[in-house]
Amino acid sequence: MKLDTAANILAKIGNPTRLKIVRLLVRAGDEGMPVGMIQKKLGIPGSTLTHHITHLKSAAVIRQERRQATLVCKMEFDVLRNLVDYLTEECCADVASAEDAA
Numbered sequence: 879m880k881l882d883t884a885a886n887i888l889a890k891i892g893n894p895t896r897l898k899i900v901r902l903l904v905r906a907g908d909e910g911m912p913v914g915m916i917q918k919k920l921g922i923p924g925s926t927l928t929h930h931i932t933h934l935k936s937a938a939v940i941r942q943e944r945r946q947a948t949l950v951c952k953m954e955f956d957v958l959r960n961l962v963d964y965l966t967e968e969c970c971a972d973v974a975s976a977e978d979a980a
Contacts, residue, residue, distance in 0.1 A: 879964040887961050890937035895922065896930045903940060903953040910943070910952030 891900050902916055917927050931951060934940045938957055943950050 879960045884961055884964050887937045887939060887957065890933045891939060893930070893933070895920065895926070896934055899927075899930060899934060899951070900939065900953065900958075903951055904955075904958070906953070908952070908955075910950045913942075913949045913951060916951060 891897055898920055899916060902919060903911060913924075913927065913931070917924055920927065931940065931942070935942065939954055940951050941954055943952060
């Protein structure tokens with residue numbers, strides 16, 4: 879993952895409501911969650927939810943699928959895993975360098 883991509887994803891999920899949506903969808907697993915259920919759980923107007931979902935979709939953090947009359951949001955788990963991997967891939971790398979220098 880590139881720095882700009884990671885920064886964009888973090889910017890998009892760096893809002894309390896969007897982070898709540900991400901956490902709901904992570905809990906929902908691969909099946910995702912209908913938009914109406916997300917709205918009910920968060921207690922926010924539909925237009926506000928649409929605004930936040932648009933931001934998450936633009937960063938490819940979530941996707942939406944239509945199941946007949948129901949719109950379902952699903953977490954893009956690969957994107958989330960790649961972000962976590964990017965943030966932790968150099969974990970403790972400088973510890974070894976500091977020990978070698980001592």
